Amino acid sequence: MDSPDASLPHYLRIAGMLRQTLASGALRPGDRVISARKLAERERVSLPTALEALRSLEAQGLIVARPRSGYFVRQQAPVAALPPSRPSPHPMPVTMAGLARSLFSSADARLIPLGAALPDPAWLPAATLQRALQAAGRRLQAQGQSYSMPPGRAELRGPIAARAAQWGGRFGPDDLILTSGATQAVRLALRAVCQPGDVVAIERPAYFGTLLLLEDLGLKALEVATDPREGLLPQALAEALARHRPAAVLASPTVQNPLGASMPVERKRALVALLEQAGVPLIEDDVYGDLAGDGQRPPACKAFDGSGNVLYCSSVSKTLAPGWRIGWIAPGRFHAQVLKARLAGDWAGAPLLEAAVGEVLASGDYDRHLRRLKTRIQAAVQAVTARVEASFPPGTRISMPCEGFVLWVELPRQVNALEVHRRALELGIGVSPGQLFSPQADLPSHLRLNCANEPTPRLLGAVGQIGELCRELARSTAPA
Amino acid sequence: MDSPDASLPHYLRIAGMLRQTLASGALRPGDRVISARKLAERERVSLPTALEALRSLEAQGLIVARPRSGYFVRQQAPVAALPPSRPSPHPMPVTMAGLARSLFSSADARLIPLGAALPDPAWLPAATLQRALQAAGRRLQAQGQSYSMPPGRAELRGPIAARAAQWGGRFGPDDLILTSGATQAVRLALRAVCQPGDVVAIERPAYFGTLLLLEDLGLKALEVATDPREGLLPQALAEALARHRPAAVLASPTVQNPLGASMPVERKRALVALLEQAGVPLIEDDVYGDLAGDGQRPPACKAFDGSGNVLYCSSVSKTLAPGWRIGWIAPGRFHAQVLKARLAGDWAGAPLLEAAVGEVLASGDYDRHLRRLKTRIQAAVQAVTARVEASFPPGTRISMPCEGFVLWVELPRQVNALEVHRRALELGIGVSPGQLFSPQADLPSHLRLNCANEPTPRLLGAVGQIGELCRELARSTAPA
Structure with a gap:
C-alpha cells in the first residue's frame, strides 16, 4: 500500500485510497461504495471534500453515481x-x-x-385529479364551462406563487399569467423579447420543442456548451454573449432535458447577475424543476431575479397532468408584452381545469x-x-x-x-x-x-x- | 283604395296592398303581421313571392322581423x-x-x-358535460391525463365528421385536426396560406378576434362590404379579388359575428366556385353555424368544396363549453401545412376533454x-x-x-x-x-x-x- 502523500489535496489523497480498495477486488462491480457522509466521518474531512474524492473516481470511470442512492462500482465494461x-x-x-x-x-x-x-x-394521481375536477365543477357551477380570460383564474395563480415562494421564487399571484402548457409560455416569452431573425442562445443539446419554437418564430439558435451534470457552462455562455449578443438566453437550469443536469445554485445566481448586467433576458424553462432535490427542491434562477430580467416558465405537464395543458409564466419586467401576446392569439383558458389544478396544488396532495x-x-x-x-x-x-x-x-x-x-x-x-x-x-x-x-x-x-x-x-x- | 296594377311584379302588388292595410291602422305597432305562408295561400302566389313582399315592407321600415317568429308592425319611433x-x-x-x-x-x-x-x-349543459367527463375519465383511465398528439383523438374526430356529413360537409375524420378552440384553428389556417405582409380579405364589420390574429401575424386587412342579413356581398368580393388578389378570404358565411347574417346557400356555392377559380383559399369560420336554422342547420361553404380550397374552422365554444378550448379544422388541400403549424407550436391536446366532447356530440344530448x-x-x-x-x-x-x-x-x-x-x-x-x-x-x-x-x-x-x-x-x- 502506498503511503498517502501529505502534500496532496485531501480529496486526491482520499481518492487514491479508495482506488486501491477498488483495485484490491474487495468490492465487486455493482457493489455500493462508501457514502460521502461516512467517508467524511472516517477520514475526518468535510462532506464537500469527501464528495470531491468520490467525484474524481467517477470521472475516472471507476464508480458510477445512481440518483439519490450513492456511488457503485462500475460494471466490467464501463459505460463512461x-x-x-x-x-x-x-x-x-x-x-x-x-x-x-x-x-x-x-x-x-x-x-x-x-x-x-x-x-x-399510471404514475399520475388520476383519482386525485378526478376528485379535484368534481370539486371545481361543483364550486364553479356554470362558470366552469365559460372562458378564463388572461391572466387566468386567481385560485390557481395563488397556489403557484405560494409554492414558488418555498424555493425563493420572486413573484406573486399578480405577476403570473396562466398559459396552455409551458410550450405556450416559452412561445410567449420568445415573442415578448425577440424579433424574427434574432439570435437566441440555447443549451447543446436542447429540448426539441424549444428548437421547433425557434424555427416557427424565425429565430436563430446559438448553441452553448453544457456539462452533462452541471448544465450550462458559465464561461462558454459569457463568451457566446460577448461574441454574438443574443436577444435572449433560453435554458433549463434545473433538470435539463435531455441531460438531466442542474446548475449548482451559485452558478444560477451568477447566471442571473451576468445576464442582468448584459441586459439579455433569461427565459427559464423549469418544467422539470419540481423533480429536483430529495426534499425541498432547489431554487430556480428566478429566485435571484431582482430586476425582472427572468421570464420564468413552468407547467404541471411533467408531474401531474400532461394532457390538461396548464402552464404559466412569471415574465418579470416583460409582463405587459407577454400579456399582449397572450391576448392576441388563443386568449381563453379552461377555468375548470385551472381551478382543479389549483385545488391539487393548494392541498397536500401534490407534495x-x-x-x-x-x-x-x-x-x-x-x-x-x-x-x-x-x-x-x-x-x-x-x-x-x-x-x-x-x-x-x-x-x-x-x-x-x-x-x-x-x-x-x-x-x-x-x-x-x-x-x-x-x-x-x-x-x-x-x-x-x-x-x-x-x-x-x-x-x-x-x-x-x-x-x-x-x-x-x-x-x-x-x-x- | 287604389286598384292594383297588373303590370307590377306580384310581390310589389302584394306589398302595396299590405302597406295600405298598415296605413289603415287596422294593426297597431307591435302587432303580428300575416305570415308568409298564409299570405301565399291567400294571394295564390309562391312562398318566395310572399316572402319578397314582406321583405320589401321591412326594407321600408314598416315591419320588423323577429327571429323565427315572423313579422311585426314597427314601433312608433321605428328603429331602421x-x-x-x-x-x-x-x-x-x-x-x-x-x-x-x-x-x-x-x-x-x-x-x-x-x-x-x-x-x-347557466344555459350550458353542465350536468351532461360533467357526466361525459366522468365517463371519459373511466374509459381512458390514466391515458386521460396524458397528451393527445395531433391530429387529436379519433373518438372526437369521428362524431365531428359525422355531424358535418348531415349538412353536406365534405370531410372525414382523417381530414380533421383538433385544435385549442377555433381561434387556434383560424391562426393555423392563416399560417398555412399567408406570409407576413400578405393581404387577407375580411368582412366589414369583422369579429375582433380575427383582427387581432391578423395584427399578430403581420397581415393586412382588406375589408369587403356585407349586407346585414345576407353577409358578404358577392359583387364586392369579386371586385376586391380583381383589384388586390388577397392571399386568402377569411369569412363567417353562416351567422356572422357581429351581424348575425348568413349568406343564402346559392351564394355560398358561388363563393366557393369563385375562390376556387381564382385560386384564393377560403378560411371559413363556422363557430356559430350550429345556431343556424330551425331544424337541420344550413350547409357551410365547406359543403361545396370539391377541390380542398376551403379551410373549415369550428369549435364547441359558442354552443357547449367555451372554456374547454376544443376546436377543429378541416384544412382541405392545406392539411400538411396546417399539421406542420400545429406540431410547431403548442402541439398537445387534452385527451380527457376531447373524449368527453366526443361523447356529447355522438349522443343525442348535443341536439x-x-x-x-x-x-x-x-x-x-x-x-x-x-x-x-x-x-x-x-x-x-x-x-x-x-x-x-x-x-x-x-x-x-x-x-x-x-x-x-x-x-x-x-x-x-x-x-x-x-x-x-x-x-x-x-x-x-x-x-x-x-x-x-x-x-x-x-x-x-x-x-x-x-x-x-x-x-x-x-x-x-x-x-x-
Missing part, C-alpha cells in the same frame, strides 16, 4: 460518463424541424414508451404525489441505467442524470441514431434520436431514453433489444 | 334596419389591437354581460341541448331587440339578426361608442364598441350587444340604461 458538449460557435437557423415532424408522425401510443419524455400515466413519483422515477432510472450498462456496445457513454427521468446516451461514433430509431420502430419500441436535440440535427450518435415507466421485464427487455441493435450496428459499420 | 357596410377600398394594417387590449383589461365577470359574445353559463339553446336565444334576442327599440335614440338602426345571439346597433352619428362603453362600465354594464370591429377602429357609432343571457328585469333594465345613455349623448353632442 459524457464529456461536455461541443457546439458550433456560430448562430444557425433551425433545420431539424422537418425531421422532427416526420418522426412525430410515426409516434404511436402502442410503442414501448422509451421515446417521449412523459411519466407513466405527497411528488414524493411517490420521485421514488418511482429513481428506481426506474436505476433499472434502465443498469440495463444500458449491461447491454449497450463498448464505447457507449451516458449522462448519469442527477435528476429527472431521461437518459442521454452517446453511442459509438459509427452508430447512427436515426437508424436505431427506424429499427426500434419495427420492434415496436419508441426512442428519441439525438438528431432531434440540435438545430441542425448534428448529434447523430446520441439517443434519449425515457425512463419514467414501470421497469417491467417487457420494458427492460426493450432496453436490452435497443442495446443489441446498437451492438449490431456498431459491428456492421465498424471500420474494417 | 342597417344598410350594407361601406369599407375602404384599400388593404390596411390592423391598428385597433391596442384599443382591444385596453378594453379586455377592463373585462370583469361581474359586469352585466352585454359585452362578450358568450352564452349564459337536444341545441334545440333548447336556440329557443332560449330566440326569446332573449326578441326581448333585447324590443328594449332597444323602446329605449334607444331616434336614428338608431339595428342588424335585425336572423340568427345567433348578438345585435349590431348603429347609433346616431354624433354618439361615440367608446364613450358609451366607458360610461356603461361605470354603471357596471359591459358592451362592445364598434371600434373593435374594423381594422382601424373606424366604426365609432356602432355597438354590439350580446343577447345570450336570461332576459331578466335586471338585464333588460341594463339595455334600457344603455339606451338612455345613448339618448343623453345624442342630445348633448347634437349640433346646435
